[in-house]
Amino acid sequence: MTVTRTVSQRRMTRKTRRLWLVLSCLACFAVATALVLNAFSSSIVFFMAPSQVLKTPPAPDRVIRLGGMVVAGSLRRTVQGQSPVNLFQVTDGQAAIEVRFEGILPDLFREGQSVVALGTWVPGKDFAASEVLAKHDETYMPREVAEALQRSGKWDPRFGKPPSAESWNTMTRNEAQASRANSGSPLP
Amino acid sequence: MTKATQQITAQRDVQGSFLHRFANPGRFLRLSRWLLPILSVSACVLLAVGLIWALYVAPADWQQGDAVRIMYIHVPMAILASSGYAALAVCGALSLVWKHPLADLAAVEIGPVGAVITALCLITGSLWGKPMWGTWWVWDARLTSVLVLFFLYLGHIALIQAFDDPQRGYRAAAVLALAGAIDLPIIKFSVTWWNTLHQPDSITLTHAPAMALSMLLPLAICMAGFTLGFAALVVGRVTSAILETRAQQMLTRRLRQGETA
Numbered sequence: 001m002t003v004t005r006t007v008s009q010r011r012m013t014r015k016t017r018r019l020w021l022v023l024s025c026l027a028c029f030a031v032a033t034a035l036v037l038n039a040f041s042s043s044i045v046f047f048m049a050p051s052q053v054l055k056t057p058p059a060p061d062r063v064i065r066l067g068g069m070v071v072a073g074s075l076r077r078t079v080q081g082q083s084p085v086n087l088f089q090v091t092d093g094q095a096a097i098e099v100r101f102e103g104i105l106p107d108l109f110r111e112g113q114s115v116v117a118l119g120t121w122v123p124g125k126d127f128a129a130s131e132v133l134a135k136h137d138e139t140y141m142p143r144e145v146a147e148a149l150q151r152s153g154k155w156d157p158r159f160g161k162p163p164s165a166e167s168w169n170t171m172t173r174n175e176a177q178a179s180r181a182n183s184g185s186p187l188p
Numbered sequence: 189m190t191k192a193t194q195q196i197t198a199q200r201d202v203q204g205s206f207l208h209r210f211a212n213p214g215r216f217l218r219l220s221r222w223l224l225p226i227l228s229v230s231a232c233v234l235l236a237v238g239l240i241w242a243l244y245v246a247p248a249d250w251q252q253g254d255a256v257r258i259m260y261i262h263v264p265m266a267i268l269a270s271s272g273y274a275a276l277a278v279c280g281a282l283s284l285v286w287k288h289p290l291a292d293l294a295a296v297e298i299g300p301v302g303a304v305i306t307a308l309c310l311i312t313g314s315l316w317g318k319p320m321w322g323t324w325w326v327w328d329a330r331l332t333s334v335l336v337l338f339f340l341y342l343g344h345i346a347l348i349q350a351f352d353d354p355q356r357g358y359r360a361a362a363v364l365a366l367a368g369a370i371d372l373p374i375i376k377f378s379v380t381w382w383n384t385l386h387q388p389d390s391i392t393l394t395h396a397p398a399m400a401l402s403m404l405l406p407l408a409i410c411m412a413g414f415t416l417g418f419a420a421l422v423v424g425r426v427t428s429a430i431l432e433t434r435a436q437q438m439l440t441r442r443l444r445q446g447e448t449a
Contacts, residue, residue, distance in 0.1 A: 047385075106320070108251060109322075138390040140400060143247065143249075143250045146250035
């Protein structure tokens with residue numbers, strides 16, 4: 001017993017001791033941070049999905065952020081007095097909430113785009129948005145690819161994100177072949 | 189000497205010689221004499237090619253239009269901001285545990301470069317956010333954690349110079365660098381752990397990149413160019429810091445000789 005202890009003590013040089021001290025401090029700090037972040041995770045999320053909002057309705061005067069995709073065909077624009085009024089539905093695939101926003105929408109706003117709306121909500125009524133932000137997804141795609149994908153009929157931007165980049169090449173190649181075949185054949 | 193202690197001392201020598209090979213400022217100067225020109229020239233060439241490709245040749249995005257070109261600067265700045273802080277944390281560990289003298293010098297010189305890079309990342313992101321999202325800034329997890337990284341850099345710069353005894357400054361800054369490293373996984377995974385306005389990573393280890401090859405190639409070249417440029421800046425700054433101390437030592441020695449004579 002005592003022999004092993006002296007051996008281990010001899011092996012622990014000053015450097016190794018410092019290394020263990022630094023590592024254990026870091027580990028403790030990491031665990032503490034993880035616990036704090038876990039505890040606050042509901043307030044760290046930037047927005048709530050429509051199904052979450054419907055399941056746990058916020059207090060009527062509480063300002064929340066509602067995030068999701070703009071439902072295809074749901075956007076209606078009118079003008080009330082001087083300011084434009086936009087009505088659209090936001091969905092997360094499970095539930096949809098009608099949003100009403102007075103003002104100018106961001107450039108990227110369109111049906112099928114993800115958006116985040118800031119405002120208040122009362123069950124049975126429209127979500128009264130004071131600010132609407134467009135959310136960009138992780139896809140970076142040249143215009144030609146987007147047009148080719150749409151022409152091929154494999155993707156409609158009004159229904160969400162484009163297919164994964166792996167499939168672009170084969171899809172656009174098929175589309176190119178098809179268009180070549182079409183242009184080759186005499187028009188009816 | 190027993191066999192066990194012989195082994196231990198041999199191990200220690202190997203470890204020591206490996207870590208302290210570059211602790212010698214003279215050896216570092218000899219290294220930087222040929223490394224610095226290589227780094228600077230290759231960074232300039234890669235950045236010239238990459239930036240011309242990215243800003244003029246690469247296609248516009250179908251939604252973002254030409255605003256997508258901000259990405260070719262923003263993404264390298266974001267990756268380098270995190271990597272630079274990781275380097276600062278490694279320097280902190282080398283300083284605290286192994287008392288590596290060059291690690292302290294490197295930490296002094298990495299700090300300001302990293303802070304500028306993080307600021308550029310935040311500024312370019314904000315310039316992109318206004319036309320795309322419709323806002324300059326939101327307090328989502330990704331943006332906030334990168335802002336925290338910027339303040340960590342500023343704190344490190346301030347702390348390392350805050351003491352009259354430089355050794356105390358080095359130690360305090362090393363502790364801050366190590367503790368602040370906890371922000372790096374938070375930045376990296378903020379977009380997957382919580383929902384954010386910031387988009388998730390386009391380039392991941394597990395999936396094919398969600399980016400057309402015609403955009404990915406110029407991004408890769410810009411990334412390589414900015415990384416080499418970062419390395420060149422740090423090596424150049426450390427070199428001049430060593431030369432500055434040497435010049436000062438020489439001056440004081442000459443003054444002292446003058447006094448005694």
